[in-house]
Amino acid sequence: MSKTGSLLTHLECVACGKRYSKEELHTVCQDENCQAVLSAQYDFVSNTLTQGDLRQRSATMWRYREFLPVGDAENIVTLGEGLTPVIPLTCFSEITGCCRVFYKDESLNPTCSFKARGLSVAISRAKELGVREAVIPTAGNAGGALAAYSAKAGVKAHIYMPKQTPNAFKTEVRMFGAELWEIDGSISDCGQFSKREAVKHGWFDVSTLKEPYRLEGKKTMGYEIAEQFDWELPDVILYPTGGGTGLIGIWKAFDELEQLGWIGAKRPRMTAVQSDSCNGIHLAFRNNKSSSTFKDNGFTIANGLRVPKPYADKLILKILYDSRGNSVSVHDMDILRALREIALSAGSFWSPEGAALWHAFKVLRQSEWIADGETVLLLNTGSGYKYLDNLFPT
Numbered sequence: 001m002s003k004t005g006s007l008l009t010h011l012e013c014v015a016c017g018k019r020y021s022k023e024e025l026h027t028v029c030q031d032e033n034c035q036a037v038l039s040a041q042y043d044f045v046s047n048t049l050t051q052g053d054l055r056q057r058s059a060t061m062w063r064y065r066e067f068l069p070v071g072d073a074e075n076i077v078t079l080g081e082g083l084t085p086v087i088p089l090t091c092f093s094e095i096t097g098c099c100r101v102f103y104k105d106e107s108l109n110p111t112c113s114f115k116a117r118g119l120s121v122a123i124s125r126a127k128e129l130g131v132r133e134a135v136i137p138t139a140g141n142a143g144g145a146l147a148a149y150s151a152k153a154g155v156k157a158h159i160y161m162p163k164q165t166p167n168a169f170k171t172e173v174r175m176f177g178a179e180l181w182e183i184d185g186s187i188s189d190c191g192q193f194s195k196r197e198a199v200k201h202g203w204f205d206v207s208t209l210k211e212p213y214r215l216e217g218k219k220t221m222g223y224e225i226a227e228q229f230d231w232e233l234p235d236v237i238l239y240p241t242g243g244g245t246g247l248i249g250i251w252k253a254f255d256e257l258e259q260l261g262w263i264g265a266k267r268p269r270m271t272a273v274q275s276d277s278c279n280g281i282h283l284a285f286r287n288n289k290s291s292s293t294f295k296d297n298g299f300t301i302a303n304g305l306r307v308p309k310p311y312a313d314k315l316i317l318k319i320l321y322d323s324r325g326n327s328v329s330v331h332d333m334d335i336l337r338a339l340r341e342i343a344l345s346a347g348s349f350w351s352p353e354g355a356a357l358w359h360a361f362k363v364l365r366q367s368e369w370i371a372d373g374e375t376v377l378l379l380n381t382g383s384g385y386k387y388l389d390n391l392f393p394t
């Protein structure tokens with residue numbers, strides 16, 4: 001068996017610090033009163049990989065395999081995810097002024113969203129630790145990614161998705177042979193069902209941040225951002241926040257890169273962008289709160305942003321405060337308008353979640369919170385092509 005050189009040592013609870021062995025399957029902290037997120041820890045001191053070595057590596061996120069949790073290379077379940085391009089957004093110079101604005105196009109991942117990163121790692125680890133069946137509550141993209149990686153790994157996937165999800169997401173998971181349950185309600189309702197069924201049947205629950213390795217996959221966005229910006233991080237990163245895995249993952253990556261000595265202490269101002277439909281993080285941030293409350297105003301065309309109460313709300317908010325970041329909540333009409341603007345002028349069909357960032361950028365630029373000369377990165381997390389049922393041309 002060929003080793004990956006993974007420097008993974010153990011898992012650690014982000015709240016109480018309790019340690020867990022990497023040899024066993026884990027979900028969240030087992031302490032009854034804690035149940036916080038578990039975070040993978042690595043022996044960075046022993047690292048011998050250099051930034052220059054990366055040039056010889058594959059053009060996927062597995063180029064950072066030392067800092068990913070999979071031990072044996074043959075357990076890696078890959079469809080070629082990661083190393084998505086960073087593209088300058090040059091067509092709106094009257095709006096961007098002398099800011100340098102870029103987007104990272106995550107729609108080019110397998111199954112057309114950044115969810116591929118998390119589920120590639122989660123399913124690789126699940127395979128490594130002997131999982132046969134997995135279950136997920138999803139707004140769409142996570143279900144598609146779980147179904148695809150499960151198909152390749154020979155794992156049976158069970159998927160709980162809101163009924164009000166565009167058809168492409170439903171067809172996709174069925175095509176990959178997963179079992180699909182359509183639920184009347186939001187992802188929170190799906191979570192209730194999936195949790196119950198997971199316990200009943202002994203399925204492995206890969207819900208956002210209730211499983212430690214999706215975060216490891218998503219953190220590779222942070223490694224790539226650093227590498228693609230030549231180890232000088234942007235001033236501002238805008239992130240469409242549902243459960244917040246990407247935001248937390250990118251932040252974790254920056255911390256790890258500093259431990260490696262590959263970047264300095266400077267951090268981007270991390271900004272959470274939400275839909276008016278579910279803007280609990282935005283409201284909490286405005287009110288200087290350390291946790292969010294359940295908030296669901298119903299349907300949004302940005303399905304991935306309909307997360308009424310993120311499991312890791314405290315972590316998300318802490319990052320916004322620690323990075324001197326910000327939050328913006330966007331109405332569906334503005335998301336749709338932004339999506340059209342990007343399509344018309346940039347020739348790219350963004351997911352509604354990603355398009356919300358373009359509107360948020362304009363708001364933050366207008367208020368001068370984003371200053372002249374700053375470098376800004378928007379994470380277009382997925383493809384608009386799966387959302388056709390939500391969109392109508394004018």
Ligand SMILES: *Cc1c(COP(=O)(O)O)cnc(C)c1O
Nearest residue numbers: 141242243244245304353381382
């Ligand atoms: C899931 C999803 C999000 C939200 O991601 P989180 O990590 O849950 O915050 C944003 N955009 C798209 C396209 C998604 O599929």
Ligand SMILES: [Zn+2]
Nearest residue numbers: 013016029034
């Ligand atoms: Zn704990």
